[in-house]
Amino acid sequence: LNFGARFTEGSSEGRGITVGLETAAQFLISKTIVCLDDFERLPQNGVNVEELLGFICELREEKNCKVVLIFNEKQLHSPDIYSKYREKVIDIEVLYDPTPQEAMELALPLELPLINDVRRNCEILKIKNIRVLKKIVALINNIYPKINDLHPKVQRQAIHTGVILSWCYFESDGSNPTIDFLKRWNQVVHLVTSRDNNEPKVNQSWVNILNAYDIREIDEFDETILKIIEKGFVEETGFIEAAKKCHCKFVAYDLDQSFSDAWNLYSNTFANNEIELANALITSLKKSVTQVNTMNLSSTTMLLRYLGREAEANELIEYYVSAWIEEERDLDLKIFPFASDIKDPMIWKIFEAREQGFNVITPLPEIANSIINNSITKSERKSLRAATINDFYKLFKQEHGDNLSRLITGCLGFLQYPPEDKPVGENAHAALLQIGKESRLNARRLARYNISIDLIDE
Numbered sequence: 001l002n003f004g005a006r007f008t009e010g011s012s013e014g015r016g017i018t019v020g021l022e023t024a025a026q027f028l029i030s031k032t033i034v035c036l037d038d039f040e041r042l043p044q045n046g047v048n049v050e051e052l053l054g055f056i057c058e059l060r061e062e063k064n065c066k067v068v069l070i071f072n073e074k075q076l077h078s079p080d081i082y083s084k085y086r087e088k089v090i091d092i093e094v095l096y097d098p099t100p101q102e103a104m105e106l107a108l109p110l111e112l113p114l115i116n117d118v119r120r121n122c123e124i125l126k127i128k129n130i131r132v133l134k135k136i137v138a139l140i141n142n143i144y145p146k147i148n149d150l151h152p153k154v155q156r157q158a159i160h161t162g163v164i165l166s167w168c169y170f171e172s173d174g175s176n177p178t179i180d181f182l183k184r185w186n187q188v189v190h191l192v193t194s195r196d197n198n199e200p201k202v203n204q205s206w207v208n209i210l211n212a213y214d215i216r217e218i219d220e221f222d223e224t225i226l227k228i229i230e231k232g233f234v235e236e237t238g239f240i241e242a243a244k245k246c247h248c249k250f251v252a253y254d255l256d257q258s259f260s261d262a263w264n265l266y267s268n269t270f271a272n273n274e275i276e277l278a279n280a281l282i283t284s285l286k287k288s289v290t291q292v293n294t295m296n297l298s299s300t301t302m303l304l305r306y307l308g309r310e311a312e313a314n315e316l317i318e319y320y321v322s323a324w325i326e327e328e329r330d331l332d333l334k335i336f337p338f339a340s341d342i343k344d345p346m347i348w349k350i351f352e353a354r355e356q357g358f359n360v361i362t363p364l365p366e367i368a369n370s371i372i373n374n375s376i377t378k379s380e381r382k383s384l385r386a387a388t389i390n391d392f393y394k395l396f397k398q399e400h401g402d403n404l405s406r407l408i409t410g411c412l413g414f415l416q417y418p419p420e421d422k423p424v425g426e427n428a429h430a431a432l433l434q435i436g437k438e439s440r441l442n443a444r445r446l447a448r449y450n451i452s453i454d455l456i457d458e
Helices: 017-027 049-061 079-089 100-107 115-125 130-147 152-170 179-184 187-195 204-213 220-231 239-267 274-287 294-306 310-326 345-358 364-372 378-386 389-398 403-416 422-436 440-449
Strands: 033-036 066-069
Touching (some): 049 079, 100 115, 115 130, 115 152, 115 204, 130 152, 152 179, 179 220, 220 239, 274 294, 274 310, 294 345, 364 378, 364 389, 364 403, 378 422, 389 403, 389 422, 403 422
Parallel strands (some): 033 066
8 A cells, every 4th residue: 555645634535444454354365465655644634543553463463464664754643653553563674774875876777878977966965765866867868868969068067957956856855945946046146145144044954955066046958957857858848949059158168268278378378389379379260260259360360470470360361251251240340349459450451351342232133042042141131132122023023933932932031030131021022012913813823922912903
């Protein structure tokens, strides 16, 4: 029997259990092993504990049964009654109190992803509940395949957060923080407010646990892990999207750190390392090109010129510009807030030449394939903004075949773009209205694009 799963406090089933057992025992139970699980969860106002213990004696002495009681002694509702009768009823007592290490040996499979991180986190929290550890294993097996190719820090954060959230969610007995407390936790805010005595009174033992576990706050990514714990599945929790955002953040940090490390060869030593320094600056800037701002580019190329590496400085600027064009970043230094700090004249010259190239208006027919394939470049976008209704009219009239539908859909898609690009869609829409009014057949053709044409009979 499992008392925790079957009976609620004060239930009629609970009040009648001993009568039912005694009746059944006379006919069914003999020479049997009887296991009474969750004995501490026996309803206080239901089963008479003394009668139940008496029934256990009857099973043992008259029915030749072996009876096993499984319970948490600290949570017994009637510890005095149990203490009073334990000598008469209980032959052997076995204390099951495994250490966290022993519990992990039983519950954590060796092939579990990032097993060492899982063990370390569980040891800090002193988790020894086998069922909770199994829940942690299930969570990790659920989420790890979705992040096994992302940045290692994403994986470690998922494990770190998943362990403590699972512990607090599945074993909330007052000794560990509640989920609500954990969601509101901010280590820095707590530190500041506690020094100023401005923080409301909190459970200090919970604070000590979270500080020891070094969890600073529950961020957007962590919240998606909690949703997985609550729902039991990854879908519709936002976990994958949040994981990818974290991945990009960590990658960007690594790239930025790589560039900083290269500059440390200049700032943090008096070694004769001119060649090593120049090569490191060039390599790290190319590697981190999307994270380096124009001011840092100028500092790098100016130092390379000072070291006599003019050609490599110019090549680095060209490489930088090409990368920024691919990222569709603005090369107009006139709007750059720290333009006065850009000392390298070649940066100004090369940037200006490339920016002027963007201002060349490309005829719409030459941009058609980019619209169809949704691969519009920055310069093509400027050409689209400059196109008139008549330009779009000519474009649609001369296009034939399967690509016409994709071209129209691509142009109308600009209606959903930011304000600076929305006129592109409006001009395309106006051109299609003009085409639709040319004939009833064209009006019918445009209906599938949700374009309604009011034709006037002549």
